Amino acid sequence: xxxxxxxxxxxxxxxxxxxxxxxxVYGGSFIAETLMDPVTELQxxxxxxxxxxxxxxxxxxxxxxxxxxPNPLYHAxxxxxxxxxxQIWLKREDLNHTGAHxxxxxxxxxxxxxxxxxxxxxAETGAGQHGVATATVCARWGMECIVYxxxxxxxxxxxxxxxxxxxxxxxxxVTSGSRTLKDALNxxxxxxxxxVDDTFYIIGTAAGPHPYPTMVRDFNSVIGKEIKEQSxxxxxxxxxxxxxxxxGGSNAIGxxxxxxxxxxxxxxxxxxxxxxxxxxRHAAPLSAGKPGVLHGxxxxxxxxxxxxxxxxxxxxxxxxxxxVGPEHAWLKDIGRVQYVAATDTEALEATHKLCRIEGIIxxxxxxxxxAHAVKMAPSMSTDKNIVVNLSGRGDxxxxxxxxxxxxxx
Amino acid sequence: xxxxxxxxxxxxxxxxxxxxxxITAGDPDLGVTLALMHTLVKAGADVIELGIxxxxxMADGPVIQAACERALKNNVTLVQVMETVKQFRETDDHxxxxxxxxxxxxxxxxxxxxxALAADAGVDGVLTVDLPPEEAGELVAELRSxxxxxxxxxxxxxxxxxxxxxxxxxxxxIYYVSLKGVTGAANLDTAEVASKVEHIKSISQIxxxxxxxxxDAASAAAISETADAxxxxxxxxxxxxxxxxxxxxxHEKMFDTVNGMRxxxxxxxxxx
Numbered sequence: 299x300x301x302x303x304x305x306x307x308x309x310x311x312x313x314x315x316x317x318x319x320x321x322x323v324y325g326g327s328f329i330a331e332t333l334m335d336p337v338t339e340l341q342x343x344x345x346x347x348x349x350x351x352x353x354x355x356x357x358x359x360x361x362x363x364x365x366x367x368p369n370p371l372y373h374a375x376x377x378x379x380x381x382x383x384x385q386i387w388l389k390r391e392d393l394n395h396t397g398a399h400x401x402x403x404x405x406x407x408x409x410x411x412x413x414x415x416x417x418x419x420x421a422e423t424g425a426g427q428h429g430v431a432t433a434t435v436c437a438r439w440g441m442e443c444i445v446y447x448x449x450x451x452x453x454x455x456x457x458x459x460x461x462x463x464x465x466x467x468x469x470x471x472v473t474s475g476s477r478t479l480k481d482a483l484n485x486x487x488x489x490x491x492x493x494v495d496d497t498f499y500i501i502g503t504a505a506g507p508h509p510y511p512t513m514v515r516d517f518n519s520v521i522g523k524e525i526k527e528q529s530x531x532x533x534x535x536x537x538x539x540x541x542x543x544x545x546g547g548s549n550a551i552g553x554x555x556x557x558x559x560x561x562x563x564x565x566x567x568x569x570x571x572x573x574x575x576x577x578x579r580h581a582a583p584l585s586a587g588k589p590g591v592l593h594g595x596x597x598x599x600x601x602x603x604x605x606x607x608x609x610x611x612x613x614x615x616x617x618x619x620x621x622v623g624p625e626h627a628w629l630k631d632i633g634r635v636q637y638v639a640a641t642d643t644e645a646l647e648a649t650h651k652l653c654r655i656e657g658i659i660x661x662x663x664x665x666x667x668x669a670h671a672v673k674m675a676p677s678m679s680t681d682k683n684i685v686v687n688l689s690g691r692g693d694x695x696x697x698x699x700x701x702x703x704x705x706x707x
Numbered sequence: 708x709x710x711x712x713x714x715x716x717x718x719x720x721x722x723x724x725x726x727x728x729x730i731t732a733g734d735p736d737l738g739v740t741l742a743l744m745h746t747l748v749k750a751g752a753d754v755i756e757l758g759i760x761x762x763x764x765m766a767d768g769p770v771i772q773a774a775c776e777r778a779l780k781n782n783v784t785l786v787q788v789m790e791t792v793k794q795f796r797e798t799d800d801h802x803x804x805x806x807x808x809x810x811x812x813x814x815x816x817x818x819x820x821x822x823a824l825a826a827d828a829g830v831d832g833v834l835t836v837d838l839p840p841e842e843a844g845e846l847v848a849e850l851r852s853x854x855x856x857x858x859x860x861x862x863x864x865x866x867x868x869x870x871x872x873x874x875x876x877x878x879x880x881i882y883y884v885s886l887k888g889v890t891g892a893a894n895l896d897t898a899e900v901a902s903k904v905e906h907i908k909s910i911s912q913i914x915x916x917x918x919x920x921x922x923d924a925a926s927a928a929a930i931s932e933t934a935d936a937x938x939x940x941x942x943x944x945x946x947x948x949x950x951x952x953x954x955x956x957x958h959e960k961m962f963d964t965v966n967g968m969r970x971x972x973x974x975x976x977x978x979x
Contacts, residue, residue: 318841326842327839327842328810328837328838328839328842329837330765330766330836330837330860330862331839331841331859331860331862331864331865331884332766332860332863332864332884332887332888333864334839334862334864334865334869335862335865335866336864336866402836474769474772474776475762475763475772475776481763482761484763484764484765487765487766488765488766488767488768488889491766491887491888491889492887492888492889492892493887494864494887496889564949588815589814590810590811590814590815591809591810591811591814591837592763592811593763593765593929594837596814599811601811601815602813603815604782604784604785604786604812605761605785605811605812605814605815605816606761606762606779606811606812607762607763615881636771700832701934
């Protein structure tokens with residue numbers, strides 16, 4: 299298998315993916331035969347509606363009036379001063395309805411499901427943010443909602459489980475495999491195979507068979523578009539760097555994609571380094587994994603030498619996934635995006651910093667991006683600007699944070 | 708090119724329908740798998756599908772998921788599974804063997820190396836569940852260069868527009884998934900399956916095997932009236948799950964179940 303060698307100068311956003319959803323050698327549709335037909339139906343529906351003015355107008359109306367967009371690009375002045383280098387700007391996805399970027403995508407997919415006449419919605423969730431965002435749009439449009447969630451994650455993320463139930467969703471515990479996000483995805487796929495006629499699967503990250511990676515990216519690209527406009531408004535130019543955390547990579551691809559052809563803007567994806575890449579206990583397939591095939595697409599994976607998927611580790615449940623969206627795999631290979639990792643400890647330090655210095659409690663996922671900005675900023679001059687995508691708020695993580703400090707709430 | 712072992716089994720069968728049992732390799736260990744393969748042959752197997760254990764078997768129900776977990780506790784690998792087939796071939800040159808599994812173990816080994824090892828071991832065909840023909844060009848070419856058959860799935864949701872294309876890319880046999888669901892599900896509609904199998908046979912010459920949801924001698928016999936071959940998996944894998952630590956009971960029950968299907972299929976063939 300060859301890795302991609304295409305140049306990214308110029309036509310990057312027009313040329314990729316190809317018609318079958320390939321980003322270089324990555325992406326595609328690696329799925330069982332029974333799913334080929336519903337996936338093809340989805341591809342056709344998405345091709346049609348992504349260019350449909352009425353669909354786009356409704357999506358934008360919902361983002362404005364239900365989600366609360368645009369959210370601010372906030373200048374973290376005190377923190378920038380303390381770091382003594384580049385200016386740090388925070389893209390406040392945490393201020394969206396439901397508290398994270400996930401709602402951008404679930405609104406888009408729910409509108410598509412409605413147009414396709416599908417009334418039963420399934421989803422997988424890890425940290426519970428995508429589950430909550432899916433349950434929210436299902437309540438909003440009166441659709442049945444079933445969320446698959448690993449038994450381990452149900453324990454770790456109890457408040458989000460209760461939120462989903464409040465919103466009327468059925469949360470199904472997944473007891474197979476490692477009982478986390480990847481197993482929830484397996485179980486949702488199994489549900490879909492058995493219920494293809496009436497069911498729409500809202501995948502929460504920019505992975506899965508084509509068209510999911512493209513569709514999830516497009517629905518989240520509002521993040522990068524707003525960063526672009528707001529940067530021009532605040533600073534009169536594009537930022538020098540955009541930094542985002544990468545689990546499956548939906549917030550990052552949404553933040554990066556509108557900048558792919560702006561070669562003066564450095565793009566940095568930050569994976570979950572867990573206990574450190576050298577320990578093997580992490581969730582950083584781009585930094586320390588190998589290409590393979592899982593969950594419908596070819597991409598970088600955390601796997602052993604025999605091709606078995608291995609268990610991941612991260613303090614943040616939302617990054618605890620052994621794969622990553624195929625577009626990230628391709629952007630890594632062609633060198634347009636730099637992928638790095640931040641450890642649990644670094645993410646926790648960044649969390650506490652942001653709480654104390656800026657009065658914002660970040661999600662542990664987003665804190666990985668913050669942790670990398672801490673490393674970047676001091677070596678850059680004070681007239682440079684780094685945008686960190688603050689993909690979610692940290693209220694959901696207070697139990698985890700308290701546990702780490704030995705506090706019982 | 709000489710006729711493949713799979714094609715030879717279909718040719719010599721005439722009106723007799725082939726029986727294709729599936730077991731997960733390495734469940735609970737590869738020694739048990741090798742012994743079970745010989746028992747399956749004694750009970751009437753014409754082709755054996757050997758499941759390659761995978762950590763994330765997305766198209767499988769709970770029975771085969773559990774089998775994968777048991778096999779992976781011993782770190783069973785694709786290379787070891789092929790070595791087991793080679794051992795099987797020391798005393799059985801007749802029964803066809805198909806490897807069935809997911810892409811990633813094949814992907815990491817590399818297509819060329821996989822095809823060479825499989826051919827050397829005496830494997831006859833390969834079925835990767837999460838590899839539709841649209842993505843399979845490279846692997847099919849490697850397998851073909853080693854005279855290995857590429858088996859693809861068809862399902863109740865496959866539209867006619869794709870059906871012919873899938874049949875054209877497949878060799879050995881086409882595997883019709885008899886229901887919308889994962890392996891071991893229980894909503895099998897015999898009449899619907901029969902009409903779909905007849906439809907496939909009106910479009911392509913390739914033999915049609917039917918699997919997913921065949922649980923007993925009666926359903927095997929009923930489906931065999933139209934299909935060229937019957938695949939049975941979860942029922943047998945459940946026996947391994949239950950009796951894996953008690954070889955005598957396991958072999959006895961495995962023989963009785965498979966042989967009961969064989970007998971019922973042969974009787975259905977006579978009465979038809």
